[in-house]
Amino acid sequence: xxxxxxxxxxxxxxxxxxxxxxxxxxxxxxxxxxxxxxxxxxxxxxxxxxxxxxxxxxxxxxxxxxxxxxxxxxxxxxxxxxxxxxxxxxxxxxxxxxxxxxxxxxxxxxxxxxxxxxxxxxxxxx
Amino acid sequence: xxxxxxxxxxxxxxxxxxxxxxxxxxxxxxxxxxxxxxxxxxxxxxxxxxxxxxxxxxxxxxxxxxxxxxxxxxxxxxxxxxxxxxxxxxxxxxxxxxxxxxxxxxxxxxxxxxxxxxxxxxxxxxxxxxxxxxxxxxxxxxxxxxxxxxxxxxxxxxxxxxxxxxxxxxxxxxxxxxxxxxxxxxxxxxxxxxxxxxxxxxxxxxxxxxxxxxxxxxxxxxxxxxxxxxxxxxxxxxxxxxxxxxxxxxxxxxxxxxxxxxxxxxxxxxxxxxxxxxxxxxxxxxxxxxxxxxxxxxxxxxxxxxxxxxxxxxxxxxxxxxxxxxxxxxxxxxxxxxxxxxxxxxxxxxxxxxxxxxxxxxxxxxxxxxxxxxxxxxxxxxxxxxxxxxxxxxxxxxxxxxxxxxxxxxxxxxxxxxxxxxxxxxxxxxxxxxxxxxxxxxxxxxxxxxxxxxxxxxxxxxxxxxxxxxxxxxxxxxxxxxxxxxxxxxxxxxxxxxxxxxxxxxxxxxxxxxxxxxxxxxxxxxxxxxxxxxxxxxxxxxxxxxxxxxxxxxxxxxxxxxxxxxxxxxxxxxxxxxxxxxxxxxxxxxxxxxxxxxx
Numbered sequence: 021x022x023x024x025x026x027x028x029x030x031x032x033x034x035x036x037x038x039x040x041x042x043x044x045x046x047x048x049x050x051x052x053x054x055x056x057x058x059x060x061x062x063x064x065x066x067x068x069x070x071x072x073x074x075x076x077x078x079x080x081x082x083x084x085x086x087x088x089x090x091x092x093x094x095x096x097x098x099x100x101x102x103x104x105x106x107x108x109x110x111x112x113x114x115x116x117x118x119x120x121x122x123x124x125x126x127x128x129x130x131x132x133x134x135x136x137x138x139x140x141x142x143x144x145x146x
Numbered sequence: 147x148x149x150x151x152x153x154x155x156x157x158x159x160x161x162x163x164x165x166x167x168x169x170x171x172x173x174x175x176x177x178x179x180x181x182x183x184x185x186x187x188x189x190x191x192x193x194x195x196x197x198x199x200x201x202x203x204x205x206x207x208x209x210x211x212x213x214x215x216x217x218x219x220x221x222x223x224x225x226x227x228x229x230x231x232x233x234x235x236x237x238x239x240x241x242x243x244x245x246x247x248x249x250x251x252x253x254x255x256x257x258x259x260x261x262x263x264x265x266x267x268x269x270x271x272x273x274x275x276x277x278x279x280x281x282x283x284x285x286x287x288x289x290x291x292x293x294x295x296x297x298x299x300x301x302x303x304x305x306x307x308x309x310x311x312x313x314x315x316x317x318x319x320x321x322x323x324x325x326x327x328x329x330x331x332x333x334x335x336x337x338x339x340x341x342x343x344x345x346x347x348x349x350x351x352x353x354x355x356x357x358x359x360x361x362x363x364x365x366x367x368x369x370x371x372x373x374x375x376x377x378x379x380x381x382x383x384x385x386x387x388x389x390x391x392x393x394x395x396x397x398x399x400x401x402x403x404x405x406x407x408x409x410x411x412x413x414x415x416x417x418x419x420x421x422x423x424x425x426x427x428x429x430x431x432x433x434x435x436x437x438x439x440x441x442x443x444x445x446x447x448x449x450x451x452x453x454x455x456x457x458x459x460x461x462x463x464x465x466x467x468x469x470x471x472x473x474x475x476x477x478x479x480x481x482x483x484x485x486x487x488x489x490x491x492x493x494x495x496x497x498x499x500x501x502x503x504x505x506x507x508x509x510x511x512x513x514x515x516x517x518x519x520x521x522x523x524x525x526x527x528x529x530x531x532x533x534x535x536x537x538x539x540x541x542x543x544x545x546x547x548x549x550x551x552x553x554x555x556x557x558x559x560x561x562x563x564x565x566x567x568x569x570x571x572x573x574x575x576x577x578x579x580x581x582x583x584x585x586x587x588x589x590x591x592x593x594x595x596x597x598x599x600x601x602x603x604x605x606x607x608x609x610x611x612x613x614x615x616x617x618x619x620x621x622x623x624x625x626x627x628x629x630x631x632x633x634x635x636x637x638x639x640x641x642x643x644x645x646x647x648x649x650x651x652x653x654x655x656x657x658x659x660x661x662x663x664x665x666x667x668x669x670x671x672x673x674x675x676x677x678x679x680x681x682x683x684x685x686x687x688x689x690x691x692x693x694x695x696x697x698x699x700x701x702x703x704x705x706x707x708x709x710x711x712x713x714x715x716x717x718x719x720x721x722x723x724x725x726x727x728x729x730x731x732x733x734x735x736x737x738x739x740x741x742x743x744x745x
Contacts, residue, residue, distance in 0.1 A: 125558055
C-alpha cells in the first residue's frame with residue numbers, strides 16, 4: 021500500500037517534521053499539520069487515505085477533531101497516536117470510529133504496519 | 147499577605163488533632179449532661195412530683211381517718227361512762243322515791259335495795275341511809291361506818307343543797323379512793339339521804355378497759371387535775387396529773403402534746419390526745435396515745451412509698467446514665483468511623499491528584515521520547531544510505547542508536563507504569579495477571595528500595611491464572627505494603643523484600659506474601675496494626691492509614707490479609723485473593739465488559 025496519502029496531525033512540529041521525513045522515505049505521500057482545525061481544512065481540500073492523529077493538542081483536541089472528521093463522511097481511516105495512553109481515551113476514540121490506537125513513543129515499523137493495515141481496510145471500503 | 151498567613155496558620159492550628167479531640171470530648175460531655183438532664187426533667191421530676199403529691203394526699207387522708215377514729219373512741223367512752231353514772235343515779239332516786247325512810251331503815255329492806263342496785267353488775271360497794279344530821283340510820287356494805295357522822299363532809303353539804311350529788315374521788319372514812327352518788331328525799335318535813343358508793347374497781351374497769359395500741363391511755367380527771375381513774379402509767383387515783391387540761395369546752399377536742407414530762411422528769415415523746423368534758427360529774431375524759439404509734443401505719447406506708455419512689459427515681463436516673471453513656475459510646479464510634487471514612491476519601495483524593503499529575507507528566511515525557519525515537523530513526527535511515535568512513539564509526543553509531551532505543555524504551559516503561567497508576571480511582575474489575583502486576587509494582591518501587599539498600603526478590607508461581615480483580619486497588623495495596631517494608635529497614639544498611647505468589651487451584655484462590663527483613667513488629671503492636679490511625683512511625687511520616695486501607699481493600703475484593711512478625715527479624719504479610727470477586731463487585735465487571743464490547 022506504499023504510496024498512500026497520509027495526513028499527520030500533531031502539535032509537536034519537530035515530531036511531525038521527522039515523521040513526515042520517515043514516512044516519505046518509506047514511500048508515503050505525507051502532509052503534516054499542527055492542529056485539529058488545520059487538519060479539517062486539509063481534509064476538506066485534499067484526499068487522504070490515512071490520518072495519524074494526536075489526542076492532546078491545544079485548541080481543538082484529538083477527540084473533537086475525530087468527531088469532525090467523522091462528520092465530513094470521508095473514506096479515510098484514522099490512527100490515534102498519542103503520548104496520553106489511557107484506556108479510557110483509547111476506548112472513546114475507538115467508539116468514535118478510529119481504526120487503531122498507538123502510544124508514543126512507537127517504532128516507525130510499528131506505525132507503518134498500522135498505516136498499511138488501515139490503508140488496506142480503506143481500500144476494502146473503496 | 148501577612149494577614150493571610152496568620153489566618154492560614156490559625157486555621158491550621160484549629161484543626162490540630164489534639165484540639166479536635168478536646169472539642170469533641172467537651173461536646174460529648176455536653177451531650178451526656180443534656181440527655182441525663184432531659185431524662186430527669188421528663189421522667190424523674192414528674193415521677194417525684196406525682197409520687198410526693200399522692201403520698202401527701204394519702205398521709206392527710208390517713209391522719210384524718212385516725213383523728214376521726216379518736217373522736218369516735220372518746221365519744222363512745224363518754225356515752226358509756228355518762229350512761230353508767232346516770233343509770234345508777236336514776237336507780238338510787240327511784241329507790242328513794244318508792245320507799246319510806248322507815249322501810250329502808252330496816253337492814254333487810256336496805257339489803258334488798260342494795261341487791262337490786264347490784265343485780266346487773268357488781269357496780270356498787272355499799273348503800274347507806276343517813277338522816278339530816280349526818281348519822282347512819284342503816285348501812286349495808288363491807289365497812290364499819292354506822293357510827294360515822296357525815297355532817298361535816300363536803301358531799302353531805304352538797305347533797306343537802308342540790309338533792310342529788312355525784313362526788314369526785316375522795317378518801318373518806320374508809321381511807322381509800324372512791325366516789326359516791328347521794329340523793330335526798332323529803333317526807334313529813336324531814337330530809338333523809340340515800341347514798342351509795344360506786345365500786346372503784348368496776349368503774350375503773352369500765353373506763354380503763356380499752357386498749358389503744360401499746361401506748362394508748364384512757365383516764366378521767368376532775369376539775370383540779372386529779373386522776374379519777376388510774377391511767378396505765380404509774381400514777382394512782384387522786385394523783386396529780388401533768389396533763390394540760392385547759393378551760394372547760396363543749397364537744398370533743400383533739401390536741402397534739404409536745405414536751406410533756408413523766409414522773410421521773412423525762413420528756414415524753416410527742417402524743418396525740420382527745421378530750422371531752424362529762425356533764426355530771428364535771429370530769430375530763432382523756433384518750434391519749436403516742437403520736438408515732440397512732441400514726442404508725444401511716445408512717446410505715448409513708449416511709450415505704452417514699453423509699454419506693456426514690457429507688458424508682460434513682461433507677462431511672464441510673465438507667466438513663468447507663469443508656470446515655472452507651473449512646474455516647476456508639477456516637478463516638480460512629481464519629482471515629484466517619485473520620486476514618488473522611489480520611490480514606492482524602493487519601494483517595496490525594497491518590498487521584500497524584501494520578502492526574504502522573505498522567506500529565508507521562509504525556510509530556512512521551513512526546514519528547516517520540517521525537518527522540520524519530521530522530522534516531524532518521525539517523526538510522528540516513529546511515530543506511532550514506533557512506534560511512536571506517537567500520538569503527540559505523541559500529542559506534544549503531545551502538546549509540548541502539549542505546550538510544552534501549553533508553554527510550556526504558557523511559558516508556560516508566561511512563562506506562564505512571565499512566566497505569568493514574569488510570570482510575572473507582573473500582574473496576576478486570577482480568578489481572580498477578581505475576582506481571584507484581585513485577586510492574588516492583589519495577590516502580592525498585593529505585594526507592596535500592597536507594598535504601600534494599601533488594602527485591604520474587605518467587606512467582608507460573609501456573610497462577612489471571613484473577614478477576616481491581617488492578618488500581620491492588621496496586622495501592624502492594625505499594626502500601628512495599629513502602630512499609632522499605633520503612634521497616636530504617637536504620638539498617640541493607641535488607642530484602644521477598645514477594646511470593648502461589649496458586650491454590652482447589653480453593654480457586656491466590657496467595658501473595660510480602661516478606662521483609664526489617665525491624666519487625668512487637669506482639670503488643672501486632673494486634674493493632676490494621677486499626678486506623680495506628681502507627682509506629684515518627685510524627686509526620688505515617689498517617690496510620692496505609693494498612694487499614696489495605697485491609698479494607700482486600701476485604702472488599704473478597705480476600706483476607708494476615709500478618710506474622712518477629713521483632714528484629716522481619717514481617718510477612720499474607721494476602722489471599724479469590725480468582726473471582728464477590729457478587730457485589732461482579733456488577734462492575736459486567737459494566738466493564740459492556741464498555742469493552744461497545745468499543
